Amino acid sequence: MKRVTVAALLKNPEIGSETLVRGWVRTFRSNRFIAINDGSTINNIQAVVDFENEDENELKRITTGAAVEVIGELVESQGKGQSVELVVKSFKVIGDADPDEYPLQPKKHSLEFLREIAHLRFRTNTFGAVNRVRHAMIFAVHKFFNDKGFYNIHTPIVTGSDAEGAGEMFRVTTFDLDNAPKNEAGEIDFKEDFFGKETNLTVSGQLEAELAALALGQVYTFGPTFRAENSNTTRHLAEFWMIEPEVAFNDLHDNMDLAEEMLKYCVQYALDHCKEDLAFLSQRVTEEEKSKPQDQRSMELVEKLKFVADNDFVRLTYTDAIDILRNSKPNKKKKFNYLIEGWGADLQSEHERFLVEKHFKKPVILTNYPATIKAFYMRQDDELPEAKPGMEVGPTVSAMDILFPGIGEIVGGSQREERLDVLKQKIADFNIPEEHVWWYLDTRKFGSVPHSGFGLGFERMVLFVTGMTNIRDVIPFPRTPKNAEF
Ligand code: 4AD
Ligand code: MG
Numbered sequence: 001m002k003r004v005t006v007a008a009l010l011k012n013p014e015i016g017s018e019t020l021v022r023g024w025v026r027t028f029r030s031n032r033f034i035a036i037n038d039g040s041t042i043n044n045i046q047a048v049v050d051f052e053n054e055d056e057n058e059l060k061r062i063t064t065g066a067a068v069e070v071i072g073e074l075v076e077s078q079g080k081g082q083s084v085e086l087v088v089k090s091f092k093v094i095g096d097a098d099p100d101e102y103p104l105q106p107k108k109h110s111l112e113f114l115r116e117i118a119h120l121r122f123r124t125n126t127f128g129a130v131n132r133v134r135h136a137m138i139f140a141v142h143k144f145f146n147d148k149g150f151y152n153i154h155t156p157i158v159t160g161s162d163a164e165g166a167g168e169m170f171r172v173t174t175f176d177l178d179n180a181p182k183n184e185a186g187e188i189d190f191k192e193d194f195f196g197k198e199t200n201l202t203v204s205g206q207l208e209a210e211l212a213a214l215a216l217g218q219v220y221t222f223g224p225t226f227r228a229e230n231s232n233t234t235r236h237l238a239e240f241w242m243i244e245p246e247v248a249f250n251d252l253h254d255n256m257d258l259a260e261e262m263l264k265y266c267v268q269y270a271l272d273h274c275k276e277d278l279a280f281l282s283q284r285v286t287e288e289e290k291s292k293p294q295d296q297r298s299m300e301l302v303e304k305l306k307f308v309a310d311n312d313f314v315r316l317t318y319t320d321a322i323d324i325l326r327n328s329k330p331n332k333k334k335k336f337n338y339l340i341e342g343w344g345a346d347l348q349s350e351h352e353r354f355l356v357e358k359h360f361k362k363p364v365i366l367t368n369y370p371a372t373i374k375a376f377y378m379r380q381d382d383e384l385p386e387a388k389p390g391m392e393v394g395p396t397v398s399a400m401d402i403l404f405p406g407i408g409e410i411v412g413g414s415q416r417e418e419r420l421d422v423l424k425q426k427i428a429d430f431n432i433p434e435e436h437v438w439w440y441l442d443t444r445k446f447g448s449v450p451h452s453g454f455g456l457g458f459e460r461m462v463l464f465v466t467g468m469t470n471i472r473d474v475i476p477f478p479r480t481p482k483n484a485e486f
Contacts, residue, residue: 001071007040013084015074021045021086022069022094024123027106028062033079034091036068039122042129042280046085047072058093064106065097065123111473118477118486126284129277130474133270134462140269141222141243141458144262150218150245155205157224160197161437163207164375165430168229169200170238201226204455206244207377207440210416213246213451214443220245222458230481234470235349235408237459239479246453252379252398252415255452256365259402259411260313262456263363268309270465271302278302278465285467298406301467308464313363313402319343319385319393321366324359325351343391346373349408356403364403368396376430378414379450380422400454407464413454420444 001020009019023038023045031051035044047070051059062068072086079085099105103117104124114121121127145152158172174194175181181192190198205221212219221244228238245258270278282301289297298304325331325340325347338348347366356364368381371394378397387393402411417423423444427434434441462474472478477486 005040006036006038006043006045009045009074010041010043010084013074015076015084017074018071018089019074019086020069020071021047022067025062025064025066025068025097027064031059034062034068034070034088036070037123037128039128042125042132042276043082046077046079046082047088047091048085049088049091054091058091061093061096062091063097063099063102065099065102065104066093067095067097068093111470115472115478122476125280127473129280130462130466130468131476132277133274133281133466134474136270136273137266137458137462137465138222140266140273141262143269144265145218145220145245148218150220151212151216153205153209153212153216153219153221155202155208155221155223157202158195158199159202159208160195160199161207162200163202163204163377165432166203166227166229168227169203170226170228172199172201203227204242204244206246206453206455207437209244209246209453210377210451211439211443213248213453214447214449218245218247232481234472235460235463237471237475237478237480240471240475241458243456243458244453246451248449248451250415250452251450252367252400252452255413255415255454256315256367256400259400259413259454259456260365263402263411263461264309266461267305267465271305271309278305281466281468298467304405304467305465308363308404311362313365314360315365315367317368317385318347318366318370318396319368319388319391321347321351321355322391323388324355328354328359330354343387343393344370344372352403352408356405356408361405363405365400366403367398367400369399369401371395371397374399374414376426376432377416377423379417380426398452402454404460404464406469407460409457410460410464411454411456413452415450415452418444418448418450420448 003020003022021036023036026035026037026044028034032049034047034049036047037044069092070086070088071090072088074084075087077083077085104120122131162169181189183189202225204225205223209219209221224239225242226239278301285301322340322343330336331340336350368385371380374397378399381396381398385393385396398415400413401409404410417426459471459474463471466474468474
């Protein structure tokens with residue numbers, strides 16, 4: 001007999017058929033009703049045991065967390081809460097779970113506690129739902145780009161470059177830490193190391209994606225990226241997954257259009273394919289926010305996703321954003337931790353959230369940031385921005401950040417500097433040795449074209465779609481400062 005998944009069984013119930021189900025016990029009530037979950041759906045199947053005709057010692061082994069196999073007849077359920085159930089003909093415990101030791105009992109556990117048992121938290125409704133949605137989002141990303149004729153490129157994980165120039169890299173070496181070879185000047189001699197040079201885990205696949213885009217036209221990467229930034233926030237991971245499309249001949253506006261279309265597509269994909277999990281997650285958020293005052297509660301999850309999928313994002317320049325912020329209430333009343341005094345400072349998350357959640361109440365795309373606060377590869381704008389009264393402006397770059405409600409920055413991207421002379425000057429200004437990026441410069445020497453791309457933090461998108469509030473809860477095994485368990 002073949003095993004049927006609970007998802008398949010509930011989708012196409014064949015009343016009266018003999019059915020084999022395998023899964024894990026969620027609860028066992030009244031020595032009679034086993035709720036079995038096999039991960040294929042948020043829903044359990046209820047198996048009804050005729051306990052008077054079963055071996056008592058075997059029944060005792062049916063405990064929360066145990067793995068079981070059940071063969072039974074599928075019938076319409078008498079009870080409420082489920083449409084069909086299995087009348088058990090035979091059952092077998094495949095793997096016991098000692099109730100005195102099994103940490104996941106059928107009660108509400110805090111997300112903090114569940115992080116400590118991340119190896120088992122897949123077995124909860126919340127993490128089952130989050131991981132099924134996460135999978136659907138991975139699939140949606142690939143489908144979106146494939147349908148548009150993009151090619152997926154695997155960029156290297158070990159690199160010698162710092163694409164973002166922020167110096168937040170994890171070193172890769174085979175040296176013995178206590179006994180690394182030194183050169184005559186007494187410095188560690190990386191020529192002796194495995195790759196013959198200093199290497200690190202990649203912070204971004206962008207630079208290599210650009211090389212591919214300048215031949216294949218439209219490409220995207222979807223890979224792990226690593227940042228050794230000591231940010232212990234609900235939005236930062238040391239290891240996260242990033243989607244980075246790169247398109248030849250696209251300018252900043254094409255880039256914004258692509259990013260907005262992609263985000264909407266993925267959100268719509270979740271709405272279409274994850275209905276039951278989203279309904280569960282929505283209930284979870286509502287429950288969680290019950291203790292909050294009305295005006296601090298978020299929009300109902302499915303409503304929020306529909307809103308984002310159906311409405312245009314706001315687009316405005318950094319300069320206009322600064323103008324809004326410096327005249328805003330929290331700035332005038334000195335409520336911001338970082339007050340906006342003039343043009344040029346980087347925006348903090350409090351400013352981003354004000355723009356998105358209070359001022360526009362919509363996703364916002366900010367463009368044309370000051371050149372000094374953005375990476376070396378961004379295209380220098382041809383003209384200075386128009387200054388507002390009392391504002392001193394400087395050169396800007398064709399950058400774009402997409403800010404989402406409850407998340408802050410979800411996408412960072414730009415048009416790339418395609419002019420060799422300008423790029424060389426930028427590299428010099430940023431103290432990047434030319435011999436480190438000779439291959440990158442070559443693409444500007446041979447058949448250079450305007451091109452653009454962006455990076456979408458995959459976990460931030462999953463955070464938004466699931467309504468979860470801590471990024472550690474939307475990746476199976478989070479890597480954060482002082483934490484690499486499992
Ligand atoms: O803005 P970032 O640093 O941009 C880049 O890496 C560019 N090379 C992308 C490109 O143009 N191809 O990162 C892009 C996105 C951010 O907007 C954010 O969503 C996410 O990656 N991100 C993080 N997500 C989780 N944890 C972190 N520590 C993150 N740092 C960035
Ligand atoms: Mg950024």
